[in-house]
Structures are given as C-alpha cells and as structure tokens.
Amino acid sequence: MKFGIVQFPGSNCDRDCYHVASRVLDQDAEFIWHRDRDLDDVDVVVLPGGFSYGDYLRTGAIAKLSPVMQEVADFAESGGPVVGICNGFQVLLETGLLPGGMLRNESLHFICRDVHLRCNRSGSAFSQTLDVGEVLEMPIAHAEGNYTIDEAGLAELRDHDQIVFQYCDADGGVGRSSNPNGSVENIAGICNRRGNVVGMMPHPERASESILGGTDGRALFESALEYAAG
Amino acid sequence: MSEVDLKELALTGGLSEAEWDHLLETLGRDPTPAEVGVVSAMWSEHCSYKSSRVHLRKLPNEGASVVQGPGENAGAVDIGDGKAAVFKMESHNHPSYIEPYQGAATGIGGILRDVFTMGARPIGLLNSLRFGAPEFEKTPYLFQGVVDGIAGYGNCVGVPTVGGDVYFDDAYNQNILVNVFAVGVTDIDDIFYAEASGVGNPVFYVGAKTGRDGIHGATMASEEFSDEDEEKRPTVQVGDPFKEKLLIEACLDLMETDAIVGIQDMGAAGLTSSAVEMAERGEVGLRIDVDKVPAREPGMTAYEYLLSESQERMLVVVEEGREQEVSRVFDKWELEWAKVGEVIEDERFEVQEDGDTVVDLDVPLLTSAAPMYDRPTERPAYLDDLSTPDVSPADDLGEALSDLLNAPNITSKRRVYEQYDHMVGVGTVVRPGDGDAAVLRVPGTDSALAIAVDCNSRYCYVDPREGAKLAVAECARNLACVGAEPAGTTDCLNFGNPENPEIMWQFVEAVEGMADACATLNAPVVSGNVSLYNATGAGNIYPTPNVAMVGHFDGALDDGDGEGASTCGSAFRNAGDAVLLLGETDPSDVGASEYLKRQADDVGGAVPTLDLEREVAVQAAVRELVRSGTARSAHDCSEGGLGVALAESCIGTDGLGLDIDIEPGDRPDLELFAESPSRVVVSCPTEDIAEVVDVARSHDVPVMELGAVTGDGRLRWGGLLDVAVSDLRASFESGLDRLDEDLGE
Amino acid sequence: MTTVRVLIQSKAGVLDPEGEAVKGGIERLGHEGVERVGVGKVVDIDFETDDTDEIESRVEQICDEFLVNPIIERYSYEILDNQ
Amino acid sequence: MTTVRVLIQSKAGVLDPEGEAVKGGIERLGHEGVERVGVGKVVDIDFETDDTDEIESRVEQICDEFLVNPIIERYSYEILDNQ
C-alpha cells in the first residue's frame, strides 16, 4: 500500500506522516508536491498538518488554490481514502470536501497538549478498525480548531453519522470541560457521507510510537490501509 | 558630506570619539557615508565583541566531542552515528522590549538561520526569558507578546519548542531578556561553513526582499536604553515564519547539490556583516552591487541596503557555473533570489552603487583589527551591603510549601509551553514539564539527545563567579536526570553596561566561573552570544549568564524493546516505590534562595556552596541509574530545594503522594527549602533500593532513603506536614494567573 | 491604479472570539458602555486598471472564490478614489 | 447606539507578509494586474452613547493605549451612522 503525502509550502507535519507510514507501519510512502497532479499509484492521500502558506488569510484558504487539490477532489470522488490532519482538515473545509468552517480557539491561544477522543463512527477511512465508544488519547496542536457549522449543517452531520471523533474526558464523557477549543458539539473530526474523506484536528501521527508516549494514533493509519484495501 | 556630518553620523551610529579618530587615521582619508555605516555596525559591541573577546577566550572549547567550536554561525558536537548536533543561543532583548511579539519572533527566526546555515535541519528550540515583577504594569503585556511571538514563529516553521525557563524580578522591569536556542542535526561530513572562497565565484542573495527594517539594530543592541527609544522605534523588523520555512527547505535542498561554497544568514548588520564575515573566514574579498539586491521599497541608498536587518535572508557563495541549480531550487520554493556580487582576491569589502564604488575597505579593519578593550573592573559596592540571611521558621510548612509552589519563579510554566508546539517532528520523548531536560530523538537514528537551559540570576547577582558555576552545574545535572551526558555547551551572557567597572567585574567573574565549571564537567563551550548594555536609567539587570547544553546517551535510546539506554521524567511512577536522595542537604544553604525571598523578602547571604567534584559524582551516579532503568524518576533540587522537588514529583502524577520518613533536625523548614546543589531525588521499586545505594556509593555519593510513594495523594512528613497534592497542584498551576490581565496587542 | 477596500467580517450568529477578547480588553482599560466589538479583516487591493466595471466583477469573484469563506464570513467592498 | 469602525493597517515600510501571501493567492486564481495587497484589521465598536465628541476621544484613547501598536501599525476610524 502506498501513502501519498501532500506537501504545500508551509506544511510541517509532512515528514512526520511519512515517518509513521514508512518506518512505523512499514508501508510505501511518497511526497506529492502541491504543484504536481499525479495521484495515480497512491492508495491513501494524506493532507498533513502545518501552516500551509503561513496560515495567512485563513487556515487552508490559500492551499485550496493549489493544483493538486483538483486531483485530491477527483481521488475522493472516486472513493479513495483522503485524510486531513489539523491543517489538512482545514484545507478540506476550505475546498468544500467537508462541510463547516474553522474559527480561532476560544482561548485565542495555540494549544498543544494531549486530549481524549471518543470514536463516534466506525468504518470511515480513519476509523475503519475502531469501535463506536472507543476512547483514544493523542495530542492536539492548533490555534484554529474551533469547528463551527450552522444548525442545519449540524443536523445533517448527525443524520448521516458524519461525526467521527469528539473531544471527551478519560472515561469517554463528552462535555464542556473536555472541550479544548470551543468546537460545536466537541467535534474533533468529521467525514463526508461516504466516509472516505475524513478530517480531524488531533494528530494521530504523534501518537503512533510508545517512545512518544502512546500508540492510539496508529489504529487510524491502519484504518486507512484497511479502508483502501476495501 | 562634510567631515563634521560624517562624524555626527558615526557617533549616532555608536562609535566613540576615539574610535572615529582611529578610523580616520587608519583610512588616511574621509570615509563615505556608506563606509561610516559599515564601520559603525562592524565595530559595534554586538558584532565585534570588543569588550568581551579577551575574556571569552578563557572558556574551554576543546574536547573529543567538538566538531566545530566558536567562530562559526553555530557550534557542533559529535553525537554518534556519524551525526553532529549543531546549536547556538542568541539574545533578542532590546527588540523584544520595544515590540515584544516581533522582537521575540524574529529572535527565533535568527537563531534557526544560524543552525540551518550549517546544513543542519533544526529539531528543537528553547527559550530563556526574564521579565520584571508580575505586578509591574508592563509585565503582562511584554510577557504575552514575547510568548505569542515565539509561538507564532516557532509553531509555524514547524520546529518544536521543547523547553526553556522564565523568571520574574524587578531587576528586569525596564529591560527584559529574551534568549533563544536552537539545535539541529546533520551528518558530520555534510556541515556547511560560512566561508567565501574561489575568486570569481558568484554571490547570491536569497529570501525576503530588503526594506528599511531595523537599520542600526546592531548598534541599538549595543547601547543603553534611554528615553529617546520612541525615536528608535521605526527600526523594528517584522518576521515572516512562512518565508523562513521555505528558506529552510530550500537551503537544505540546495545543500544536497554541493553547489554551495559558503553560506551565511543575514543577522545583525545584515548584508554588511554576512559579507564581511564570509570574506574574513575565507581570507578573500567580496564585491557587492547593491543595485542588484531585491528591494521592497523604492529609493533605498547603499547605506540602507548595507545596514537593513530585514529578516529571512541569506547570502550564498556558489561554485561558478552552477547558478542554474541554485535558481531551480529557489524557484521551486518561490523565493526571491539574485546574483549580487562575486568573490575577489584582495581582502577587501567593495560595494557598488550606480556604478560607483561607495565602500572600499580592508576586511581586517572591520574584523580582526576592530577595536578591542580590556575594560577596567572593580568589585561592586553592593556586595558589601548584602545581608546575612535571617529567616525565622515558617509557622506552617504546608503553607510555606504551597506559597513557594505559587512563586512566579517556581510555578508551572504550562501556560507558556502549551502555546508552543512541542511535539511537531515526532521526536519529543520527554516533553516540557515532564522532565528536567527535554529529550529529542535524532531523526533517522535510534539515538536521542537531551537539552536544557539554566541560570539562577539571583545567585549571579550575589556572587557572579559561583552563580555562573551553579548555572553550569544545574544545566548538566538536568541532563543527568534524563540519563544524558553533556556533549557541548552554548551560552548567552546578558549583562549591564560594560563601561561600568562593577558590571565588567561581574562579567569577568561569571566567565571565569563558567569556564571552571564547564572544564570540570567536560562540557566544552562551542558557541554563544554576549548581550551587554542591558541597563536603563533604573539600573543594570542582574547578571544573567544563561547556559544551555546538549547531551547524548552514548548510543541508542530504549524505544520499548528493552535495548539501549532508558530515560525518565521527574514525576513518581508507582505507589510503593522507594524515594531516595543522592547528595546532601546543608540547611545553611539559604542565601539568595527563593525561601529567603518569599519569607523575608531578602536576596542576601552567600550562594549555596558548590563542590564541583561532588557534582560530577552525583551526575555520574544519576546517569547510571536512569540509563539502566533502575530509577523510575529523577528530579534535581533547585529553587525551593528538596521540598519543592518532592512536591513537583507528586504533582506530575495522577493521584500519587509521598510519605517522608526521615528524622527532622531542629530546622525542618531549612531541610526542605535550603538550596544546596548537587542533589537529586530518585524513585525506584523497593527491590532496587540496594542497587541505588550501591551505585551511589561506587561514585562516593551520599545517599539516603527519604520515604515511599503512596497511593493516597497526600504529601506527609510525620506530624510536620500533611497536605493534599491536589491543593499543592492548584497552587503550582496558578502562580501566573495575575498575568492574565489582557493589556493589548 | 485603483484601490479596492474589502471588509470581511463574521457572519451574524457566528462566534467572534477575538471580538469578545477585544471587548474585554477595552473594558479593562476602564471604558464602560461598550455593547459589542466585532473584529474582521480589511484587505486593500491595488489594481493596475481603472475600469470600474471590470474591477467590480473581479473583486466579487476574488471574494467569492477565495478571500471570503461564506460559511463564517460576509463581506462588503468599496472602490477608493482612483489615483 | 453608535458604531465606530476602526481600520488598523501596517505602517508604510513595514513588512506585510499576509498581504504578500494574499496577493500570491489572487494571482494563482488567475488575476493579473494586481499591484499590491495589504491586509489589516477592521474593528467595529458599538458604544451605548451617541455623544460623538466623547466617542472620538474614547476611541483615540483605546487605539493609542491598546488596540494599535504604533511601532508597526497605523489606524483611522469613522463614526458610522447612529442607529
């Protein structure tokens, strides 16, 4: 299996995802420069975290104009797994591949720390192997992860089971006190209706090796592989 | 310009009367205005180290691990596997006082460039900050701006900020300190140097366009602050971390092609100092045509081009005929580039503008032959007025402990490091707040390095020589607590006005103390920075010789498969574990302590006595215990002494506590809060107690059992102390709440 | 040359955490009677051309496709004096 | 109630990396002939009072002491129609 990791100018978790794909999961991985247009031999597309185009204007806003995004949209259209992590999630929102928008964290500060996540939907490209109700621990690191969507949009997300991850406490309780950034409904990650496009703010690639303090994130990448295998 | 005007320009540029006369005499003619700018920048304290150079030579800079000592953009040490750690620390004090966000941000940009210039991909940042008292009106604004600026820049470029320190004291009310450190890693064989060579080779300019930013920044960093700061304000530079990120990737890409002959960032005094320094190192000359420099604004003069401190720019000497490769790389990363000059044979710095030669100076005049001073020193009078510390015992040890944990200099810095991305790079093994040093995996290997920065400037005020030694000792001890051994040291020496003999005395004492400790601890100094004139009408800052070290583990780190060295954090791990103290407490070590400050509002006394041989032994013992995995936690005793160390080891856990089981003497408060150095608290399973004792004895280190980790979340010492760890945590986590006042941008 | 000034602000009903924070700061400065603060962006674009019709249609396209995220933002623009 | 609109922009000569980046984005969208883009902030403040003199002096104080960093920014403001 081959992970294709898209590099925008300013991406900075690209090498981290590459490391997890190739060294931890022992899979093929390749960087895809944002001006390239070839996703032909890729099984999973990863839009990594970072500050594409410096996060100027709005996070993800300038990256959506990159040529590769047309290819990513086609890849998604054909059912291929596309996962956006942190800035990658923001890019997916800006391109419209996922619904909703991102605001600055309630605290207005960048926040880097571990959080707990509750899996709310299994079977998506990033939760293929997870059970609903499963609690995972992994870091967040963002200044704009305050996910927002209007009432109608939220209802649709719920109706179509598109809320993949919610911030929760260690026991899986979803509430105000376990919401790090103000996201509506504690949303940490969502998918499209089909489940092949997933975006999330937390960083599974930072929680994929025990030496870094946890391995809960590995299951997400393994999910993507299983999903791609069909 | 008339000679009078030229002189005026030189004096406002920072030259002294004597230096001006010396220049005229050496030159044998009137300088051009551009030449005046070049000379005043290169002869500034910041660029020339004219007051400090004679003393910096005393620092040990050799050792088996040293790959590159002082003299390059950064130092480099061997960390095994054919890799070098490349690192350096720099100050950005004055710019950060004037504009905290941009000042701190551009400090990060500058230190990163020093590291990747040498071919090393940056993997970690530290920052060491000093602010005025939290109650001082400007402190919240400066604090927030600086932290935001470091976060804004460091997070965006994607280099984790994994540690640092923050202190507050009235001494910094009008002159904060922002010292930043970066470390990168490269193959030893692939280090690049900032040396020009090959007559005829083209000189490329890459990165952001040049504007009128920061003209005279180097000079500003070399002058006392005065009320005219308002007028210096237009010199503030704005950083663009996005451009820096592109510059990092582009330079590292370009370095793979070996088309580069030499490369240097444009830091203080911009194009001038980068060109002159490259020429000097290569014993050649450089000719630059300012008309070719990409400009952000119309109508700039040679003077402005030469002294602009616009950020995110590099100067690269390329092998003739390989310009194509350079342009391909920079075009890919959408960076501005231009060929701006060439290497010439004569050791001269020549600058052309509109076809005229506007600068034609001997390179050595600007570098090796720049003024150098051995300034007079005098033992400061204030030292005679320091009190003999007199602390009456605290009524309630629990309250005293809680109060210390809440002290601004001890309290948790979580609100700072949580704003920094400290995990990007998937290499952060020990995170900020979790251990005494940060541990970073070396990309592409199984090994790791540890980094720490330290300096207790109150000690340095009371005794600069011993204070500097204590800073070095603590820094190395922090490495030992995670299992690492010093490979090399960098420093940032922040002092007041060197023209004041008392300040110069502090400086010399501190350098000599540092030299002594670094030599004994086998931690050669491979790079560093000096920041003088940290003084205002309100007085000089505390002498603050910040020390940062990079340590290695002598091989692989255990990544869970049981092979290689272990590392550990500072928090206890399991109820039932034994807690032991390596080293000895001397209850009279209370001078200049945090306890003295909090209880008696006094900074007097003598600093704790440091026995360097004992320090070496304690560190060796701790290192051995941590690496073998015998110690499950290790935490050194520093500000707040044993009491604070033990409390912190409890606070970092999820519900654990501690029963202290030692016979109290007649001053239990001093046993808890005296700051004797060379002490480390370790915990281990009870069956390993004998092992800990054996290892300590084999190093001739005193060791005693302090008590046992409990599962009930209380910190107890017989009938003397019984507090809930959750209360201590609340106190520890809230010491900076008073800084929440939102005072603006 | 023509300068167009685009104002981008939060859509009604969308949270504006920055506006809230600025309001708090103004109050801490001692100012009472501030009912609401909204923080948005101002983007000045200098066009080479002076053809107002062309500029209007281009600005709208730029805003709709890039400058403004209609899910959270709304915009208005004005053409400043031609120079 | 009176709304004051404050515009905060980069001082002349001060680098505006965001403006540069947005200009690049507009060009990538296919628009040529854009000479410069500047990005700043717009802050709308709703005051309870309608006393224009008072408002002006308060806005200036708020800008000078809090909202604007005069080292790198400049500001202008206008009083929008009272409502």
Ligand SMILES: Nc1ncnc2c1ncn2[C@@H]1O[C@H](COP(=O)(O)OP(=O)(O)O)[C@@H](O)[C@H]1O
């Ligand atoms: N305190 C110090 N200890 C050791 N080396 C130092 C110290 N201060 C400066 N140096 C060395 O002197 C050289 C010049 O200093 P540097 O700060 O790099 O100038 P610049 O600000 O232009 O980068 C560097 O090689 C640096 O490592």
Ligand SMILES: [Mg+2]
């Ligand atoms: Mg340098």
